Amino acid sequence: MKPGGRLALLTIETAPDLSQRDQTQAASLGPSAVGADAPAHELVRRAGLQVRHVEDLTAAFATTCAAIWEVRRSAERELRAVEGDEVYDIEQAKKEHMLEGIRLGLLRRSLVVAERV
Amino acid sequence: MTQDNRPSASTRSFEEKYVRFRSPEGRAVARAALGTDLANGYTTKDQAAALAGHLGVGTGDRLLDLGAGRGWPGSFIAETTGCGLVCTDLPMEALLSAQENIGALELDASATVLVADGRMLPFGDGVFDAVCHADVLC
Numbered sequence: 001m002k003p004g005g006r007l008a009l010l011t012i013e014t015a016p017d018l019s020q021r022d023q024t025q026a027a028s029l030g031p032s033a034v035g036a037d038a039p040a041h042e043l044v045r046r047a048g049l050q051v052r053h054v055e056d057l058t059a060a061f062a063t064t065c066a067a068i069w070e071v072r073r074s075a076e077r078e079l080r081a082v083e084g085d086e087v088y089d090i091e092q093a094k095k096e097h098m099l100e101g102i103r104l105g106l107l108r109r110s111l112v113v114a115e116r117v
Numbered sequence: 118m119t120q121d122n123r124p125s126a127s128t129r130s131f132e133e134k135y136v137r138f139r140s141p142e143g144r145a146v147a148r149a150a151l152g153t154d155l156a157n158g159y160t161t162k163d164q165a166a167a168l169a170g171h172l173g174v175g176t177g178d179r180l181l182d183l184g185a186g187r188g189w190p191g192s193f194i195a196e197t198t199g200c201g202l203v204c205t206d207l208p209m210e211a212l213l214s215a216q217e218n219i220g221a222l223e224l225d226a227s228a229t230v231l232v233a234d235g236r237m238l239p240f241g242d243g244v245f246d247a248v249c250h251a252d253v254l255c
């Protein structure tokens with residue numbers, strides 16, 4: 001990236017300062033890659049970029065996740081025909097786990113904007 | 118040392134997902150929940166618009182969308198700001214959709230897609246004015 005160039009990163013991550021037990025539960029409820037050893041903005045800073053903006057988008061994430069679950073449920077018959085029963089059930093369960101992780105305060109979605117100085 | 122060039126399980130799983138999402142039913146889900154049938158994460162159309170603002174790109178700038186899937190949110194940002202765009206990802210299925218969409222938006226002259234691993238990008242330093250990265254580690 002050129003000097004002055006910007007990075008915008010949207011990512012699902014575990015909430016900060018979780019106990020080991022909560023961290024393990026968060027990792028089991030979230031996408032496979034959550035569970036880095038530091039929040040995304042810290043990883044971006046360690047990569048040498050200047051963090052300009054960090055925003056917690058968890059509320060919108062919960063709404064979107066619930067909307068995807070609901071839209072899929074309302075098209076269940078068609079989706080089962082396209083995806084097969086196993087995939088349909090797995091995809092719905094993933095969303096349910098994610099929503100549970102958000103509800104328990106274990107998972108969040110963040111926006112990080114950073115600049116190469 | 119030999120290198121294993123086979124797609125990883127995660128890439129294969131995304132590839133299968135993109136094939137399923139090519140169906141009208143799959144696209145309809147994304148459109149209803151996210152406001153676009155290109156998205157394969159949780160980035161809504163409103164959030165993509167906010168990203169464009171944060172990145173501050175415009176005509177003459179070059180944006181890299183890393184793990185772009187079907188070109189989201191990069192193609193939206195390119196369409197709305199006039200910036201140039203390179204979309205990278207691993208599953209071919211996703212990038213074919215991204216390419217198709219770039220054509221539909223008439224962005225062919227300024228946008229392109231490339232199979233590339235985000236951990237080992239084939240670009241020199243200082244090529245891009247901005248980078249976006251939406252739900253790539255999911």
Ligand SMILES: C[S@@+](CC[C@H](N)C(=O)[O-])C[C@H]1O[C@@H](n2cnc3c(N)ncnc32)[C@H](O)[C@@H]1O
Nearest residue numbers: 131156157158184185186189206234235251253
């Ligand atoms: C949840 S999808 C999001 C796609 C798109 N950004 C969107 O919002 O619709 C995550 C994408 O990241 C890609 N990805 C994961 N690891 C990657 C890597 N090492 N290099 C390039 N792409 C990667 C996957 O192939 C997948 O297309």
